[in-house]
Amino acid sequence: MKRNFAVMLLVAAGLSACGGGSSNDSGPGAPPISGDDGITFVGETEARPQQAIAVWGQVDNQQSRNLSYRWRQVSGPSVFIADPTGPLLAISPPTSGTYQFELSATDSAGNVLQDQVDINVSGEVQTFNVTRDHMVAEGNGVSLRLYTPDSPSNINWTQTAGPSVTLDTTNPVQAFFDSPDVGIDTLLSFRVSGQVNGQNWSDDVHVLVTSELNISTPYEIFQEPVARVKAYKQDSPYASALETCVYSTQLPEGFCNIDTLPLIGQNGTPSLDDIMDKVVVSHEWMGQNFETFLRDYDTSGDLKRLLAATSAVVISYDVRPSFYWAGTAAIYLDPEDLWLTPEQRDTINEAPDYRAGFGSDLQFLMIWRYTKNNDYASLFYPRELRLTRSMTDLQPDLASLLYHELAHANDFLPPSTHASLQGPSLWDDIFLRFDRAGLVSDEISRDYPLTSSEMDGLAQVRFNGETATPTQRNYQPDDVTSFFEPDLATDFYAYSTTREDTAMMFEEIMMAHRFGIRRDVAVTNDPEVRTGDTVIVDWGQRGRVAEDKIQARASATIESFLPNLNATEIVSGLPAPTPMRAGESWNSNLSLNGTPAGVSALQQGTKVRDPRLQEPPLRSGRH
Template sequence: MFNIKKFLYFFFFLLHCSPSIAALEPPELLLNTQCINVHASWNNVAGATGYELWYQPIDASQDWDYIDLSSSTELSTPLWNGANYYIALAAYNAQEVSEFSPIELLTAGDFLLPPIQKISINNLNATISWNQIDNAEKYELWYSIDSLETWSQVEFDKNTHSISIDLWEGAYIQTTMASIGKYDSFSRFSEIIDIAIGGKPNITASYENTLYPIDVIDVFPASTASPYAPILQNCVYSKTRTQSCKLSTLPLLGQEFPAPSINNILDRTLVSHAWMTERFEQFLQLLPPDSLKLFRAVTAVVISADIRPAYYDASTGAVYLDSQYFVIKSDPKSVSDTVDQTPDYREGCSDSLNFNQLFRYIKNGDYAYFEAESERTINDVLLLAGQVLFHELAHANDYFPPSSLGQLDFNMSVHEAADNNIKNRVSHQLTQFFPLSSDVLKYLADVMYDCSNSTCQQTSYTADGVANEFIYDGANDTYNYNTVYEDLAMLSEEAMMLYFFGVERDIALTNVPTNKQASGDEYIVAWGQRHRISAPNIKNKIKFIMSQLIPEIDFASYIDNAPAPTDMIIGKSWNENITLGNNKRSKKSRLHKHQQPVWHINYQ
């Protein structure tokens, strides 16, 4: 096989190298591209008086050429969308030229995005369709049938945007896609989509993937008298899926208790520090009794100083909570010192974008809770930690809705049970009945919450443009667009916060102030709304979701009688919009920039 790198090195050697051994070291080239703007920099090579930058279009439409950069050690220049070059750098002086730096591929402008898959199921037939991607030459679909390990692929030309598949009762298929451009350039893969047809899926995975690093902080049972105390830690921190505990060893709470009590929950709780046990018990005692039914879908609760962000894990059936949510102002310093201050790894994901999303929970025209540890009381913890817990419990009840608990096989591990329960998964039905429609927001969510690179077009979006996409779709947050699981969890979180605590959620799309320390007065609302879950295009989604997660509560009647959404005043600041028309200024006015959302792990 022809090796272009070896050829070029040989070519450059013949062109530049004298019979004597070169004393100059090759430069170390660093490339940084922001949209079409390219910045190249390199180290100052000892003995060099100048540098040559060699380049050739990747399609070889022109011969190799070079720019003499004299003694400069950096170059900044705009190119154009779609520019693709091989480049290499050499140092020189009056006597010799160095060897060349490793050849780099320089790509400027927008990169290929993956297609967004949409699934439609009719009896035993599934149709997979996808959007057209600019500059894609073809598409590659990867699929797995009844297995999480064996994947196959099929390619489609750029004019094909759907495929119809005849399936069978009990079929379980996973699909993901990528775009392929010129020179066989690849996009990243799209979100994996599950397709299940009736019956019980026949899934044959060995689950050997590593789940947790070995160096997690030690945790211990909140209740040493718990019958599960000896096995809790091994079950919720399984090193591999093979070691995921069977339901006969650690069943879901709802398999034992149709209405779990506080003691039942504490018997399944692990903590990293003793103070967390007392605080979590205080928290549970303040929760409305009906909300405890949401714990039916979990095997355990873990509260630890090294958890950030909070998440739900379908492989263990446990929810994992960041201990920072439970600290209050009266706690001694010894308590707050146990909380890890490491930032959420997703902070800064949105820095390249030209808009912000803000949110807050409101009660009686003011912030519903204090977020800062120095101000919090236990009542603030109830709402702050309650918001996070409701979100994670929504994920758990998505995987194991109450109607499915009696059908689970005790001989299966938690992960096997989750996979085989896909036909009952609420999010699987949600994507069929109430899919989100905005591809623009789905791609933006990849940037905002997965830290994917932003395209040139995405960095040009303003808050007004994003609002035009958001208003008419069935979401209450941009995080809904990250995955269908988050669509369900965000909607149910807001619904439960309203029902159980009487607090309303604000969301707004705003500018990006030039001052990084800007107050809420400098964030100007391009669009915003309070109590969005009563919007006509969201109500029916809420009714469906909540009827599945906690069927004992008549959410349908509650949402039907809830007040309509209230629009914010466009052009006014985030702070000015807290009372929505009332000139009274909130005593607690402060900025609630979009926190990094709580998270869940989906290993499928």
């Protein structure tokens, strides 16, 4: 689903509803489950060890959107169930044996159907594997990936069942497509074949496309299909409201009122339980990992306090990039920063960020990274290696993401406003602040304005997709340095909107304060082959947020968003910015402050890096 901005404000007069592609009736008239109904199991009940397989629990005379589901493993070696609350059982049995699973399907009246299915696993280990089988809403994007320990050749993807779709296999080990509109839940099947070390292999993969209600919301952001989500805590008092009010093509005009879905912190600093009552997920593991992170790794309590400014947290496989939306006052998180196991990662759609090609005709890059002790604060986990990681490993990326998105939430509804919200919806209160230019970011841009019109124009090209002018296409790195360095922004992305300017400062300062993690930003050339060795720094800094000229505006974000902290003390306590060495590569500038170029803390023996991990790809903008 494309979302053309991280922070979207609404102009109601310019919005209109559009219908979906299928003639789906509304849900209340769905027939209840009866004693004559049954469950038909469709899919693979015979498999090899480690083969990714899928079984659809199809309930007679029912659309899956009208039912709730629960899969439970009854017997056999323990196996990860990708989505235990959906109609599709997607698993990779680890060893030979018989695996038994029970499916319970419940309708809105509480009627329950139960049945069991056996899966027999035997034979040679399947090392040529497409993971994962998916369930997807009609019209939503799908990504499939082939895994094999050795490099495959002669790869061929074919569709074997279901309405025809167009496969994008530009990268032979991946297949992307948009799911078709369907009148009833429909299973699509595909086969991928290839050779590994001269041996022929093949694997089948299945995608359940679910029939959904016609799109009825007047809000453009949800006039494209979205994943099915559910409240992480089904006993939450807000469970029903969450599924309609924050991530749905049925989002009502005028939004849900405060009584139905209040701000998380409307009655004071929220507890972890208060927060988790407002979490919406496409897959249970996303909520589990988020809860663990907040409980065990938010030791300062910053993130729990900042979450008070949101109505909900949505974590879904089809969110990319992460964003905050003022209409719902919710944050929407890409789960790429939350997975711990390759099986969890398999459930995340790999569709690229829609902004990836913006500004491709500019002659410079502005790139960034987070560093600690002259090394990357976090590393890159290649998907094909199917690695695991710990909560500690994901902390830098997830914490920085949350500080950023929650800065947006607190920009629109800072703690000083929470006790005086009037409604009827949170958007009504937000609009009053927006209409009088009373947001925190408005105040900062008035008191400490950014002044480079050149950087502002370039940011609209790089981040918002505008067409570059001939003058902009001719700017060289030294031109951009002369525009950026004297100004007050901490990053190129700050020029995309005043909201991003504020969020970028807050994110950087909190990462430095809480974790000793400093942000690098640099202006470089844009070589034909982009790597850390080929990109040459024209100008760069580590820890720019501590610049004397930036400190006052950065301090203002802390004063507004976390008033319990001493902003002046935090800002004055940051280490002074460290300049990069112009004319050297991005990689050689990783080690600063006297450490020999190209010799990182890891290489000096302070800790051991898994050799399979890689430096993160060059990054511009935000996540």
